[in-house]
Amino acid sequence: MNTMDFAQSKALSLGVELELQVVSRLDGDLTRGATELLGLINRTPHRGDFKPEVTESMIEVSTAVHNNCVELGEELLAARSAVLAAADRLNLLICGGGAHPFQHWAERKIFDKPRFHEHAGLYGYLAKQFTVFGQHIHVGCENGDAAMRLLHALSRYMPHFIALSAASPFYQGVDTAFDSSRLNVVSAFPLSGRAPLATTWQDFVAYFEEMKEMGVVQSMKDFYWDIRPKPEFGTVEIRVCDTPLTVPHATRLAALAQTVCRFLIEEEPQAINESLYAVYAINRFQAARFGLDGELIDPHERRRIPLREDLLNLLERLAPHAAMLGTARLLEELREMARTGNDAAWIRSTYTHNHSLPDLIWQQAGLWAGR
Numbered sequence: 001m002n003t004m005d006f007a008q009s010k011a012l013s014l015g016v017e018l019e020l021q022v023v024s025r026l027d028g029d030l031t032r033g034a035t036e037l038l039g040l041i042n043r044t045p046h047r048g049d050f051k052p053e054v055t056e057s058m059i060e061v062s063t064a065v066h067n068n069c070v071e072l073g074e075e076l077l078a079a080r081s082a083v084l085a086a087a088d089r090l091n092l093l094i095c096g097g098g099a100h101p102f103q104h105w106a107e108r109k110i111f112d113k114p115r116f117h118e119h120a121g122l123y124g125y126l127a128k129q130f131t132v133f134g135q136h137i138h139v140g141c142e143n144g145d146a147a148m149r150l151l152h153a154l155s156r157y158m159p160h161f162i163a164l165s166a167a168s169p170f171y172q173g174v175d176t177a178f179d180s181s182r183l184n185v186v187s188a189f190p191l192s193g194r195a196p197l198a199t200t201w202q203d204f205v206a207y208f209e210e211m212k213e214m215g216v217v218q219s220m221k222d223f224y225w226d227i228r229p230k231p232e233f234g235t236v237e238i239r240v241c242d243t244p245l246t247v248p249h250a251t252r253l254a255a256l257a258q259t260v261c262r263f264l265i266e267e268e269p270q271a272i273n274e275s276l277y278a279v280y281a282i283n284r285f286q287a288a289r290f291g292l293d294g295e296l297i298d299p300h301e302r303r304r305i306p307l308r309e310d311l312l313n314l315l316e317r318l319a320p321h322a323a324m325l326g327t328a329r330l331l332e333e334l335r336e337m338a339r340t341g342n343d344a345a346w347i348r349s350t351y352t353h354n355h356s357l358p359d360l361i362w363q364q365a366g367l368w369a370g371r
Helices: 034-041 069-089 114-123 125-129 144-165 182-187 201-213 247-266 280-293 307-325 328-340 343-354 357-368
Strands: 014-024 049-052 058-062 092-095 134-140 227-230 235-242 295-297 304-306
Touching (some): 014 069, 014 357, 034 049, 034 058, 034 069, 058 069, 069 247, 092 357, 134 247, 144 227, 144 235, 144 247, 144 328, 247 307, 247 328, 280 295, 343 357
Antiparallel strands (some): 014 092, 227 235, 295 304
């Protein structure tokens, strides 16, 4: 199979990747525990596929392919049990959240893997600063042309995913005033942001081959776009989400992705052109900065609307599709979150009780463990 052949995949199938924080139980700081943790996890049978990430203070767990969110959520809970059991034996903690609130990037150690060392050689200090934590959601597509249409149509709804998942208000020991500071770290990379406006798979492959010929990229992994096609999986990958503080919330976000994609495929065909992206950057900023209290500009109607209001309207429109997919309960929980606040709001509220960032991390670890 050619690396740019688009794999066969069932439309609306799902997979999730979660990047997790490896934390010292002693002081709540990030610690170099990934190698030992992964070694211990892989000694016994478990659900979920655990892998290293760019620094020794993070690991990634990915699920198998699922057709419904209930099964996906069950696998994530089982994977959580596996990583928590191993972490407990090593006297480590595991946290969700998009960024550790007080770690210092210079103290991080690159994981000993050729790709990560190449990454550090190219990007310098940005490689260690990339110790931030995201949820990636893969949605299956029937073919490459369908993937490109879905990728661009999804761009309208990226602010909703950013605001609902935002869980990184603190960075390097300070409140950044952003709900998601993680996105600012990702944005520092030259191949981040939005994908080019290729509307067919043939056009996208031509773009990729040109970039490869010029030495800009070697593979699709070199693109850090907010949404990117993943040809070897046969999916579109949503990459804007912070890692949530809990497994149930990660499952809700996957449910939203599946339901929005069904809505876009079945009900809302759109003209794919550059006007979709006229306000993309400012909408992305509003969601990262203000979360659910942000505003966005509808690229079709050219009007400004509160993000929370637009989200609630979207959830209403998704109701028939949620009923078909079995995601109605999960989307109702998102509706409640839209009213009460996202993970960033919980983080700030928890910190105000005793103004201790280590204590915040210990409480985040408890939340991730389901306590």
